[in-house]
Amino acid sequence: MKTSIATVSISGDLREKLAAIAAAGFDGIEIFENDFLAFDGGPREVGRMVRDHGLEIVLFQPFRDFEGLPEPHRARAFERAERKFDVMEELGTDLVLVCSNVSPAALGGIDRAADDLRQLGERAARRNLRIGYEALAWGRHVWDHRDAWEIVRRADHSNVGLIVDSFHTFARKIDPQSIRSIPGDKIFFVQLADAPLIDMDLLYWSRHFRTMPGQGDLDVTAFSGAVAATGYAGPWSLEIFNDQFRGGSPGAIAADGHRSLVALMDAVRRSEPEIAVELAPMPAPITVQGVEFIEFAANETEAADLTKMLGSMGFGHAGRHIAKDVDLYSNGGVNIVVNTEREGFAHSAYRMHGTCVCDIGLRVEDATATVERARALGTEAFEQPVGPGELKIPAIRGVGGGLMHFTDDKSGLAKMWETDFIRRRETAPDMGITHIDHIGQTMNYEELLTWLLFYTTLFDVEKTPMLDVVDPAGLVRSQVIQNDQGTMRFTLNGADRRSTLAGHFISESFGSSVQHVAFASSDIFKTAAALARTGFERLTISANYFADIQARFGLDDAFTEALKSSNILYDRDGDGEYFQLYSTLYGDGFFFEIVQRRGGYNGYGAANAQFRTAAQKRALTTHAANQDDSRPRSTWSGRQATTSGAR
Ligand code: MG
Ligand code: MG
Secondary structure (H helix, E strand, O other): OOEEEEHHHOOOOHHHHHHHHHHHOOOEEEEEHHHHHOOOOOHHHHHHHHHHOOOEEEEEEEEOOOOOOOOOHHHHHHHHHHHHHHHHHHHOOOEEEEEOOOOOOOOOOHHHHHHHHHHHHHHHHHOOOEEEEEOOOOOOOOOOHHHHHHHHHHHOOOOEEEEEEHHHHHHOOOOHHHHHHOOHHHEEEEEEOEOOOOOOOHHHHHHHHOEOOOOOOOOHHHHHHHHHHOOOOOOEEEOOOEHHHHHOOHHHHHHHHHHHHHHHHHHHHHHOOOOOOOOOOOOOOEOEEEEEEEEEEOOHHHHHHHHHHHHOOOOEEEEEEOOOOEEEEEEOOEEEEEEOOOOHHHHHHHHHHOOEEEEEEEEEOOHHHHHHHHHHOOOOEOOOOOOOOOOOOOEEEOOOOOEEEEEOOOOOHHHHHHHOEEEOOOOOOOOOEEEEEEEEEEEEHHHHHHHHHHHHHHEOOEEOOOEEEEEOOEEEEEEEEEOOOOOOEEEEEEEOOOOEHHHHHHHHOOOOOEEEEEEEEOOHHHHHHHHHHHOOOEOOOOHHHHHHHHHHHOOOHHHHHHHHHOOOEEEEEOOEEEEEEEEOOEOOOEEEEEEEEEOOOOOOOHHHHHHHHHHHHHHHHHHHHHOOOOOOOOOOOOOOOOEOOOO
8 A cells, every 4th residue: 555645645745744754654745846845955856855755655646627618718728738748757746637617718628628638638648648637526517526437437548547535536425436436547546535524614624624644534434445445556645734743743643644544444344344455454443342441650758648648549559569569459450550669660650740540541352463453554662661570561651651551351451450569358338339431531632633543543432522621721622532332432531722621731741631530439328328428528509500401400498408418419311320429630630530420421411511610710720829839839738720721
């Protein structure tokens, strides 16, 4: 499989773009004329620079407003084409994209367009160049790849072929399966882009909101499967116009692009087993069976605060690492590791972020296969020396710099608590806590799509539609990824303003990502009663909230009172019910949550986020007023956060 990306997809000057594209592993580029018009060297120099990066120019674009013109426009269009051909020869590329005419001067008629393309093909052939014709979704007469194909078919010239673009096909709601009837050797080039479904002007949508395949709502896999079924053997190229990407890090965006292409072609191979896809084999998307552990990095003082808080939720000291300053606290099926080592990854994480979640352990069927798939997708495996008698647990670097470890039954990795830890007999009270329901991660809004792609390509998960959660100080964009079994649930919260709690959390912890961990309870009222005995400081919810939900859901007095007296938030979806209770905020905005799902409720209580935000803000003000400021700054030493909208 030959991979390519349009230079317009990423930020930077041409040199930066090429370096990032080459480093991400692409084979080629589509070059945009503007990219080298702004460059201080001629086309020959650009071509040399591209080749010096080990890349190939697989397409030159765009050549606009060509076909169907009356004279004298027509003669001038051919003249313009010859000048483009000159540039292409100097660049060292043989294929030009001719997009369907948008000019008011253009005349309709398939035969007229075919005649023009045939003549252009004739001129191109003299120079050993090729013409690829693409239907723009907003073309004046041609906006459907089926019409574009008919024009190419009638042009009947070996140097004239079709270019298909997933965005244009989906923008016009054309069934991509219609591509299957086109001969693969007449498709000269394939451009791929995804996009969120937004009802707006097509041109504006296209120029600002395209995303990498897998980051939006279009079925790019079905599109690519249809193209692959034709026997198409050319490059698979990303053409992404996105304001955010143009402002992002060239390296990160290029890496996302390459990852999205590999995952896409892997998905095509799985959905179309009879089609040969030229891509090294890799394990299928990984099913996560549950969260094995959450690991915090801390210093001794802050570890004491943390373990006190864990104790207030009934977590007992369940073990100590055989050789390291690493302790295990457990309750129900939840394992929390607290790492106060003075070296290694956790210590680096502590120095960078203060007390933070530095590692997430996930249970999978095959830990080795998980790392193998991650590596095939361009993720770095992580290795740290292990001592004698310790298990070597497969791990990767997660997208925010944190670690992810994977445990499985088959290789005995689930036994790490017995092999690596000296267990304590301390019995933990029955709190009704069973497992980790979800993990809430916070990142800058610009990075949300990167995180999303990381999870959706590695794991067998679905993403739910993106929600805007209102924080009084700004917006938090919230996107959930989860699997059908409910054994993997992550809420990703993209903060666009520093003044939101999510934004504050990011800036104060220098990018630490896990902002909350939610435990699942089998009986929230039992858990609430137990928490009252263990001294848990819970978030107090306003009386107005309970009056509101009583009216909204028609709850009876006794039930409402039970919720209110325990500060339990409530939500309902059909027959499903959801109960949430929160710890107060710690440090720069971290919190624990305890939830119960009943009757198949599959959401996260988004409707409650504003009420909870207000409560967190009140609790913080009190906390800040009572805090002892003599301790050194850290995420856990009670710095004041502002408000929260993240769910
Ligand atoms: Mg295109
Ligand atoms: Mg939550």
